[in-house]
Amino acid sequence: MAIVTGTAGNDTIQPSGNSAGVVGGLPGAGADSINGLGGNDYINGSDGNNTMLGGDGNDTIYAGIGNDSIDGGVGNDYITYSGSSGGSDTILGGAGNDTIYTFDSVGSVNGGTGQDIVYLSGVAGVNWNVAALGIETVYASDGSDTLNGATHTVAIYLKGYDGDDSLVGGTVGDRLDGDGGNNTMIGNGGDDTIYGGNGDESASGGGGNDNIYLYDGNNTLDGGDGNDRLDVGFGDNRLTGGAGNDYLDGSYGSDTLDGGIGDDTIDGSYGHDSIVGGAGNDRIYASAEAVFISGGAGNDSFYGEGYSGISLNLLTAGFEYAEGTYGADNFNAAGLTGAVTLYGSYGADTLIGGAGNDYLNAGAGNNSLNGNAGNDTLYGDNSRDTIIGGAGNDYIYAYDGNDSLSGGDGNDTIYGLGDNDTISGGKGYDSMDGGAGRDTIDYSYLTAKVTIDLVAGTATFVPAAGEATETIRNFENAIGGAGGDSILGNDYANSLVGNAGTDTLDGGNAADTLDGGAGVDLLIGGNGADRLIGGADNDIFRFIATTQSPVGVGHDTIADFQGAGAPVLDRIDLSFIDARLGAAFPGNDAFTFIGTGAFTGVSGQLHAVASGANSLIQGDTNGDGVADFEVLVLNVSAATWVATDFIL
Known part of the structure; x- marks a missing residue:
């Protein structure tokens, strides 16, 4: 490497050929001219208004305090400053991937061909057409910069700093980074990525599949055409997806989100949001805090968020x-x-x-x-x-x-x-x-007769179109309608309710509860300790065998017998029981009601026995003077019973 040191005057330094490098150390303030020609040169312009040419090779050029003219030439050059301040310089990076640092004021910068990077340091703010200047990456100054790459045909990166910057991308996929300040960012064509800071910012993706991330602040985001992602942090934001299948994330704050045309996914998260899916098959996520939600045209889906x-x-x-x-x-x-x-x-x-x-x-x-x-x-x-x-x-x-x-x-x-x-x-x-x-089949809506058989698992009724049979499996309870219903229980403890109409209820086996409801009903408890409720009107409580209501805890209970001692109201039907057993008494004999008197050893006697305020109706079928069956009737005095209260 040739090392050349100039004087304090106006020097011209140029190697005699393509040397390996030139170092220009210029201590004075003269207007010097340095040409590195070929090779990887190191050029230090020092003070004065210098002209520095890097020539071919990957050169390093340091500008000084003066107003310098710098041309990096061919190669990947590094152009910066040797002191704490610079002049109003004219800088041309030339061919190659150059890195350029400006300081204080700057006259003009042109990156030339290649992928060039410019760092603006100590500058109050610039207004640059970075496409015309051949710059692909710019790190903005502390001031409010305008960096416009709208006509660029290669990917560029524009990074703002603390000022209120305006960043405009080119025709292909760019990255714009607003950093601090209230920035305006436009991606234009291509698949752009845009980042904001904590200011109140505006970002537009333009055409292409863009990703826009703006953080805290009251921001405005527009994805434009393409399948875009718009994402914000705290603040009251406005997000518009535009055409394409977009993803909008409103996060916290009172946001306005509009998916536009396309199959969009919109997440309002929490806050008093206004959300519109727009045309397309959209997916919308929102909480109860949202003030307006609309899927728009298309087949849209809503997903609730939060605990309210x-x-x-x-x-x-x-x-x-x-x-x-x-x-x-x-x-x-x-x-x-x-x-x-x-x-x-x-x-x-x-x-x-x-x-x-x-x-x-x-x-x-x-x-x-x-x-x-x-x-x-x-x-x-x-x-x-x-x-x-x-x-x-x-x-x-x-x-x-x-x-x-x-x-x-x-x-x-x-x-x-x-x-x-x-x-x-x-x-x-x-x-x-x-x-x-314990499940209940309910036909209370019917006005026509229904026949319910819990054993067979069927229910038959007559609708307008003709008789119908339904399948009913695994039921323990049944409720009839307003017609004359027939309900048969099974081997479980059933609850059978007839409701209105002349109903027939048969509990079958087990301890059942039968409620006839309104109408002249027939209640058959069957085996087991049954509870029988006739309901309104003249009901019949029928017993088929003595085993259906044995003496003791297994007997049946009639809860609402009406009219004991009256000519016609409820009656207990014992006519199916043979009152006198034995070969001497063939046929089905009737009982004889003897009032409240004790049995006298004659078969076929029936009497009423007081049990507190209730009555026990007991029958002796074999004449041994001991009751063979009994029925407990609540709230009816034993003395009020007469023979007409029974079908003997």
Whole structure:
């Protein structure tokens, strides 16, 4: 390397050939001219208004205090300052990938060809067309800089600093970094990446698939065309996706988010947000704090966030799919004609379908589901749910919990599964399975007669279209309607309710509870310690055999016998029991009521015995003077009974 030191005057330094390098150490303030020619040169201009040419090679050039003219020439050059301040310099990087540092004021900078980097240091702010200046990377100054690369055809990187900067990208994928200040950033064409700082900033991606990240501050983001990602931090922000399949993340604050055209994903997070999906099949995430939510055109999906429940009208908000928060949500799709999908979550949710073939899933919590019209599928959870299928052929699956299930109109399939469910098929030919637990089949909506057989697992009634038989499996209890119903229990402890009409209730085996309701009813307890309630009107309590109500704790109880001693009200029917047993008394003999007197050893005697305020009706069928069966009648004095209270 040739080492050349100039004088204090105006020197010209040039090697005689392509030397390995030149060092120009110029102690004076003269206007020097240095030409490195070929080689990797080290040039120090020192003081004065110098002209420094790096020539070929990867040169290092230090400008001084004066107003220098610097040309790096061909090669990957490094141009900077040797002191603490610089003059108003004219800098040309030349061909190659150059790195240029400016200091204080700067006259002009041109990177030349190649991938050039400029660091603005100590400058109050510049207004540069970086495309015209051939610069691909700029680190802005402390001031408010304008860096415009709109016509650049290669990727550029523009980084702001503390000032309020304006950064404009070119036609391909650029990176813009606003850093501090209230910046304006425009990506233009290409797949751009834009970062902001903590100021109130504006960023636009332009065409291409852009990523824009602006942090704290009240920011405005516009993705433009393309599949963009817009992400903000704290502050009240405005995000617009534009055309394309965009992702918008509002984070905290009162944000306004608009997905625009395309299949967008929008996450408002928390805050008083206003969210619009726009045209396309959008996915929107929001909390109960949101003040406006709209899916827009297309098949849109809503996802609740947070622990507070949210109410959403899917018709007016434009959604076909919704999932709940951790709170008590209310999703209503009434009025929609297409299929919707609704999911509850952990709260006590209300899910209402529309007119299409909907899917409703309750989630945890005591929920209410209504499928409305259409062939719907409805799922409960392990809580106490109320599920209504509505019109259409519905499928209801309740899981555990004491659920209330109703199919509504149509041919429905209903599974109660675990715990104690109440199931009503509604109009139509239904198939119902109570599952485990003590389940109740409910036909209280019927006005026509229904025949319920819990042993065979069938229910037959006569709707407008003709007789129908439904399948009812795994039920322990049954409720009739307003017609003259017939209900037969099974081997479980049944609860049978006739309701209005002339009903026949037969408990079968086990300890049953029979309630006839209004109407002239016939109650047959069957085997087991049964409780019989006739209800209003003139009812008959029938016993087929002495074993159906034995003496002692296994006897039956009549809870509301009316009219003991009166000409016609309720009656106890013992006519199916042979009152006198033995070969000497063939046939079915009738009992003889002897009032409150004791048995006298004559078979076929029936008497009333006081048991506190109640009565025990006892019969002796073998004449041994000991009761062979008895019925406890509550709140009726033994002395009031007469023979006409019985069918003997």
